Amino acid sequence: MKTSDIRNRFLEYFRDQGHEIVPSSPLVPGNDPTLLFTNAGMVQFKDVFLGDDRRDYVRAVTAQRCVRAGGKHNDLENVGYTARHHTFFEMLGNFSFGDYFKQHAIDYAWELLTRDFGLSPDRLWVTVFEEDDEAEDLWINRIGMPADRVTRIGAKDNFWQMGDTGPCGPCSEIFYDHGPEVAGGPPGTLEEDGDRYIEIWNLVFMQFNRSMDGELSPLPKPSVDTGMGLERVAAVLQNVHSNYEIDLFAHLIADAGRVLGGTDPGNKSLRVVADHIRSTAFLVLDGVVPSNEGRGYVLRRIIRRAVRHGYQLGCREAFLHQLVGPLVREMGDAYPELRTSQSMIEKVLRTENEKFNETLDQGLRILDREMDTMRGNMLDGELVFRLYDTYGFPLDLTADVARERGLGIDQAGFDTAMERQRERARAASKFSQDEQVRLEGVEPTLFSGYSNLAEDVEVVALVQDQVPVQALAEGEKGMLITRSTPFYAESGGQVGDRGEIRFGEARFAVEDTRYLMNRVIAHVGYAEGGEIGVGMRGAAGVTADHRQGSVHHHSATHLLHAALKAVLGNHVQQKGSLVEPARLRFDFSHSEVLPAEQIRAVEDLVNDQIRRNEEVTVEVMELEAARAAGAEALFGEKYDDDVRTIRMGGFSFELCGGTHARRTGDIGLFKIVSETGIAAGVRRIEAVAGTAAMQWMDHRLALLDSAAGILRVAPDLVPERLETLLQQQKKHSRQIQTLQEKLATGDSSTDTTREINGVRVAAVRQDDADVKTMRLTVDRWRSRLQSGLVLVAGANQGKVNIIAGASKDLAAQFPAGELVAHLAPLVGGKGGGRPELAHGGGGQVDAVDSLFDAAYRWIESRT
DSSP states (O other): OOHHHHHHHHHHHHHHTTOEEOOOOOSSOSSOTTOSSOOSGGGGGHHHHHTSOOOSOSEEEEEEEEEOOSSSSOOGGGTTTSSSOOSEEEEEEEEESSSOOHHHHHHHHHHIIIIISOOOGGGEEEEEETTOHHHHHIIIIIIOOOGGGEEEEOHHHHEEESSSSEEEEEEEEEEEEOOTTSOOOOTTSTTTTSSSEEEEEEEEEEEEEEOTTSOEEEEEEEEEEEEEEHHHHHHHHTTOSSGGGSHHHHHHHHHHHHHHTOOOTTOHHHHHHHHHHHHHHHHHHTTOOOOSSHHHHHHHHHHHHHHHHHHHTTOOSOOGGGGHHHHHHHHTTTOHHHHHTHHHHHHHHHHHHHHHHHHHHHHHHHHHHHHHHOOSSEEOHHHHHHHHHHHOOOHHHHHHHHHHTTOEEOHHHHHHHHHTTTTSOOSSOOOOSGGGOOOTTOOOOEEOTTTOSEEEEEEEEEEETTEEESEEOTTOEEEEEESEESSOOSBTTBOOOOEEEEETTEEEEEEEEEEOGGGOEEEEEEEESSOEETTOEEEEEEOHHHHHHHHHHHHHHHHHHHHHHHHHOTTOOEEEEEEOSSOEEEEEEOSSOOOHHHHHHHHHHHHHHHHHTOBEEEEEEEHHHHHHTTOBOOTTOOOOSEEEEEEETTTEEEEOOSOOOSBGGGGOOEEEEEEEEEETTEEEEEEEEHHHHHHHHHHHHHHHHHHHHHHTSOGGGHHHHHHHHHHHHHHHHHHHHHHHHHHTTTTTEEEEEEEETTEEEEEEEETTOOHHHHHHHHHHHHHHHSSSEEEEEEEETTEEEEEEEEOTTTTTTSOHHHHHHHHGGGGTOEEEEOSSEEEEEESOGGGHHHHHHHHHHHHHHTO
16 A cells, blocks of 8 residues: 555545544644644644634544654654654544544544554554553453553553643554564563564543643543554555655655665665655745754754765765655645645755755865874864854764764763854744733633724733733733733734723823733733723723834735735745834745846836725635635635635735725835845845835935935936946056055065975965955965965954965865864954865954964974
8 A cells, every 4th residue: 555545545534434634734833832843743733632722623634744853852863774763754643622532542543454454453562551441441342452462551651741731641552563573572561672563553542631730630521632653654554664665765765866876775875865855845845944043943954964965975966956856746646735836945955955065075074084083982072063163064964974983972062162152043943931821711802903993991811920910000011901902913924003001090001912822812011100900991092003004014915925926926925924014024935036127016016006996805704715716825824714804906815814904095105125035945025105105215315315415416317426436436446456466465465484394384464455365365375386375364444354275285184274264263253165265254353463373383283
């Protein structure tokens, strides 16, 4: 049975048992800021299990894409070296939200495995929690499992909980016995870590709630959460012992071999690449872009690990993008969005692959040389950090290379070096604490602000420093919650409203409005003019200008999105947005810089829709009906079954909960102020609309008038006058450059030459020279020496520049890049480059002279 058939059969079986087939949620969790990635099928249902969300179904089944790399759940270092570790995998799962419980869950699992999948009952073993008599009884007396194949296991492995408090319950795990020819013992024995008995399905019975004091109390509606790894069960059904031998991986490994030149399907590097193309492609699909922090850095680590293994197989060119097509062939039917985003994914992976290729070779040569000459079995932490900082080697990549040589890394030394450079971006994201405030007994807030900006309200809760309180004294800051409110809470990219809530003489100044958990809206601000307490009634009023600015920019954002699709193509997807009263920011998928004519075309399209003064219509409809009607939805966004749609004439139709203009003409004017790239395959537009656009235009006109006055020409002649001045400036710059080059080896520089153990070295101090001039000096000295090393250093405009060069015959023994990387920290900077030419610098001008002696010592240590 093919992997795709197993996935489909699982979904169809539970559909036939009354389960709703729910699409996989994205790899970036939308409902849990504490998780780096979606790592289990239950993540998208977490709020349902907690009682904070309700669905119109009580049974669900999913094939959930998951990533375990980075954070608490990290399998990265094992991938490629074991039979079952992956960075990306699919979790098949069935769920009951207060409907069926243990009996049905066990019945379904047994029937699917033995009847539909055809597994022999004699090959199956199960475990139950040591105190779960009910589950044991069901397996033995209802299913007919022999008692000696039902094992009781302790809480460490067979009791699941979401956190320190909240829903939890016992597990029952199903294992497959590969037979006596494979080493290993049954679960619960000393030999259980062998490969004979493999867990294929975990049934979690959530029947308790754990309180703060650790006490367990029964849940009123017990639930079921199960998970079965698709790759694991495919290996069982296809009668292979390694996940990498199933049809899906066999095809991807063969494709990787064709691209990289490998032929052995058991090659570890081919397995790594086949695994990593899945996780990298799906992470990019779900909006993650390579970066130096958070989720983006995890993606970068996976990409670079794959590139290094491609290098191991002799590949020196970008190759990852060539494997996206084969991945789409294997998984595009199950995930159609993979196919529609193929071009974007390829561009992102190719760009990142090419970027790392620039430093990979040099970094590996440094690492190889160190490992060849080192004493002991531990790589120096300072070296590991330098590879990380200068050559972009993630820590686990260096550890991978070291492990292949039987070496470890000095983790403590690396950590110490990292601490000395704390300003570098850390890999962990920071999340708002406000979102974690849970108010027991407080119902979701009713938002009334679509139709009015003022309302009489009653205070139902107050929060100070994340803790509920009964009152806020005058001057105290906190959050105020009412049953209903006209204040819009920050969501969908639109910032929260501002205003005030009056209680007679006292008032609560609202500086921001946010959502807490369970859709409770919090007014963030401070008490003024007296104490404010729970139960008080007051008059809430939103600042009209603040709201109107947000309204204009939010409606303009919808028009901008539609215009970008019209001008650039349907590959454009929203990747993020910010809507403020004075501006908007829109991030979207596109791999190329927008030329001026495309920016103008987008701008003209938006302003044309504004001039048409089309009606903006709002309609609430069922989600599937809205999608069928063509409404634009954010991929991966979590929507209710009934959604709010915003239609602007025939030009834009989107799902949106934000506030909008009544007609497009109300926006007034739209102007793009910048277009930049923020990551591989992601562009950003910043724009202004309405009053803010007019103010921006007025400011630009004032600047033009000022420039005209300085240049003493009419405003219309400013470009012509500037062009003349620029041509004159270029002419003068060329003349200055010529003079500097003539001075480069004259009195403006202090140079010395010496011979160190047979190596000729030229050291030149050249102040007040630019980098280009200093490079010319290096070239001239290399020509003079023919065989030798050149170091040119000097101060210019408060900064230190260092240029080093090596003749071809000495570049391998004395790489210029390593010399500069060694010297730059002495002047408070960093640097690097090629073996024959490198550049660095820093800000400590008074330390320039120390560079030359340090260089001599470095050269002497290598001769």
